[in-house]
Amino acid sequence: MPTSPSEEILDIVDEHDRVVGQAPRGEAYARGLRHRCAFILARNPAGEVFVHRRTTTKLVFPGLYDMFVGGVVGAGESYDEAALREAEEELGVSGLPQPTPLFKFLYDGGERGTWWSYVYEVTFDLPVKPQAEEIDWHAFLTPQELERRIGAWEWTPDGLAAYHRWKAHR
Template identity: 65%
Template sequence: MANPAEELLDVVDEHDRVIGTALRGEVYRRGLIHRCVFILVRDPAGRIFVHRRTDTKLFAPGAHDMFVGGVVGSGESYAEAAVREAEEELGVHGIVPRPLFKFLFREPDGGKLAWWCDTYEAEWDGPVSPQESEVAWHAWLTPDELADRLTRDTFVPDGLDAYRRYLDFRAA
């Protein structure tokens, strides 16, 4: 889609029930709850795909993220969006995300934005060709390298929340 702000999204309530639709720009402007998917992608060595978002993103431009993903389109399932987003952002075909957990993210510090996050994990054993309109920089980092970057780089707040939950989920 040429203009992400014109993408039609399902608006949901605090229980993730669809209550309407709105354009993405309106969803962000009015702080309407919507749906997103996050996919943590590892290579066979256990390294995590980490990237810096382009400066043109509507949310958290230029921030780093350890998840690929994005909004769920109107009428699209979480699972469909997970495959679509992972394949688009990585520039690959045939990825198989495994569902992990879902949570309601609320923007920190009294921000008005909120969205349901369905979180997945996938393994990819091959080259990637990240989408230039989404990814400004990328690398495969070990968990220790990622932990170091978390102390010195700016990461998207929803990705940080999801990653903390992911670490807790794996430890349980």
């Protein structure tokens, strides 16, 4: 069992999302190895989007805002399994409905590497208690409020890329 997030083992994948090896998360990030991530747009029944600011201790994009919960897909884990696990962990809920898969794209993070990004959405009516080690601020924003903050706040670049693709997908 990993003692820190950087020790979590990830599947390393090729440009076609086929597994070609495994590496600890810290090594995958440091070497820019292509891996897999799940992005979940979480909404309440009113249609408001869960938005949060990442803690400054996060390995990737510390202190930035994100409109998706989610994270890396562990070695041997499916995107669907990771989507539900990550959403429940970050939102601090259990009994979440299985997020609905929408589309997948290869995010190019430049020097940070590339990762296959599977975008999901889920609507739920449960009280949230986000992980303090992952999230230091959160709120549910209307779609209009979210749009107003896109240009004003500093967002995770992969989340912003996924959000623009999600809007085009709808």
